[in-house]
Every structure is written in C-alpha cells, then in structure tokens.
Amino acid sequence: MSLESFLDEESSPLTPEEWRQMHAHVVDVARRHLVGRRIVDLFGPLGAGVEAIGLTQSVERQRASLDDEEQIDGAPLSRRMARSPKSIPVIHRDFTLHWREIAAAHDNGVPLDFSPAVEAALACARREDELVFYGDESRGVPGLLTAPGRVQVPLGDWRAPSEGLSAVVRAAEALQHDNPLPYALLLSPRLFSMLHRVFGDGGTLEIDAIRSFIQGGVFVSNQLELETAALIAPGPHNFDLAVSIDLSVAYLGAEEMEHPFRVLEAVLPRVKRPLAICTLEKTL
Numbered sequence: 001m002s003l004e005s006f007l008d009e010e011s012s013p014l015t016p017e018e019w020r021q022m023h024a025h026v027v028d029v030a031r032r033h034l035v036g037r038r039i040v041d042l043f044g045p046l047g048a049g050v051e052a053i054g055l056t057q058s059v060e061r062q063r064a065s066l067d068d069e070e071q072i073d074g075a076p077l078s079r080r081m082a083r084s085p086k087s088i089p090v091i092h093r094d095f096t097l098h099w100r101e102i103a104a105a106h107d108n109g110v111p112l113d114f115s116p117a118v119e120a121a122l123a124c125a126r127r128e129d130e131l132v133f134y135g136d137e138s139r140g141v142p143g144l145l146t147a148p149g150r151v152q153v154p155l156g157d158w159r160a161p162s163e164g165l166s167a168v169v170r171a172a173e174a175l176q177h178d179n180p181l182p183y184a185l186l187l188s189p190r191l192f193s194m195l196h197r198v199f200g201d202g203g204t205l206e207i208d209a210i211r212s213f214i215q216g217g218v219f220v221s222n223q224l225e226l227e228t229a230a231l232i233a234p235g236p237h238n239f240d241l242a243v244s245i246d247l248s249v250a251y252l253g254a255e256e257m258e259h260p261f262r263v264l265e266a267v268l269p270r271v272k273r274p275l276a277i278c279t280l281e282k283t284l
Helices: 003-007 016-033 099-108 115-134 163-175 189-194 206-214
Strands: 041-043 052-057 082-087 090-098 151-154 183-187 215-220 229-232 239-251 258-271 277-281
Touching: 003 239, 016 115, 016 239, 052 258, 082 258, 090 099, 090 115, 099 258, 115 239, 115 258, 151 163, 163 183, 163 206, 163 229, 163 277, 183 189, 183 206, 189 215, 206 215
Parallel strands: 041 239, 151 277, 183 215
Antiparallel strands: 052 082, 090 258, 183 229, 229 277, 239 258
16 A cells, blocks of 8 residues: 555545645755755655664774685674664654635635644654754664764864864864765854854864865754764765655544644664764763
C-alpha cells in the first residue's frame, strides 16, 4: 500500500489544488528552516513501512595493510565495527482547518489560510534539527554534538579578538588526523554574531577568514544552545539522516465539524564515524 493511501488525501475536504498548495507551503517552510539537512546527507526515502534500520559505526582509526602484511586482527572491517538496529522515530504535529474557512474557500473563492500547517511544519523542522544535533538519549540515538568518541577541543572565550578563528583552527587541526578538507562549521547564533568583527590590519572579518579556511560553509541554527560550535567533515560515510517518510501531510478524518491534519516525517540520524566530528567545548 502506498504512502499516499495512508495520508488519505481523497477523504479530505480539500480540492487537489488546495492539497498541493498546503503541501508546498509545508515543504517550503521546512526546507528554509532546516539546518541539519544542509550538512547531513539523506538516506532514502525508504518507505513508510520501514520502521528500523541498521547502524554500522567505526569508533577507532582504521589502518590498511601493505603487500603481504597480515591484516590487522585478521578480521575484515565489517567485523571490527559496531553494528546495531535502530528504530526510526516519527516526528509529528497536528493542526486543524475550520470547516467554515473551507466552505468560504469553496463557495466564495476566499483563499485558504494555511498558517496552521506552516506552524506545524516549523515545529517538526525544529524537532528534526534537535534530533540531528543532540540525538535522543532515551532511544540510544546520538546526535552530531553528543556522539561518544567524537573529537573535542576547548571553545575558549570568543569575546577576545581572534579567539573564534583560533578555536576553529584548533578544531581543524584535530580533525585533520582522520579527515580531509572541506569542513563545515556549525554555530549557535551568539557565536556567529561574535565573528563579525575585523581582526588584524587587513580589514578582514573573522567569519570571512574562517569560511576561506574550512571551505565547507558556516551553518547557524537557533536550535543550538547559546555557545555551541562544532566542526564537521561531511559525507555519507561519516553520518547521514535515514528517512523512512519524508515531510508529509495526512488527513485524520472529520472531528466535530473540524478537519484535523498531521504533518509528519520518520527520520533517524546515524553517526557512523564520530572521529569526523569535533565539538568545541566550554569545559574539558
């Protein structure tokens, strides 16, 4: 059975064009606000029926053999890497469209206001980014900023001149043992604002010097705690976001003349190589 049949578009009071507009609003606002997906590759969509997926994780540096050297530990990598199945959680938020608004749209040509759908999409986008960044401890799912085995360096005091740039350089040096450039920098809004100042005598902003150095972009999310920073080596071999159901809208059936809908998605962040992540910590 297809996902569309579960979403029950045909039973909803909306016309096909209204449904298309509503879904377009939901997807558009989510794409503009999601930050994790700009760094993490997607794996899927896998299909609504996929409830769990395996995670293979490498928590140590791997070394290859030369010519006739005996293979390390005599075992292929798949046997040396931790593998475990993980359930794919469903993120969802419900909203309601009033029957009189729908009637006005159909009878009088008044445009439907999809603000409730947009608010539900925003709530799901925020929750997805929280899951990507911080994981879910209750489910045993680590995020980019909480993965055991990740690299850690001191954050320092970014109020001091050039300290933000110096901290990013420290993180890059720590990552370079196992990961080639480019790197992506993930920042809280507070730290991002601190980088917009001139350093040295050349009139260059710290943020511009950092962008030139790491090459993979600077990404800012208001879902991060006040002084949060991480340098990340992107790539699906390092981490990805497994998607069972991508962002969708479902009709839940008429209820006391109201029409409830649900914005939902089923996603799971998979950190495969924690050594590709360097968090900048206030205290170490």
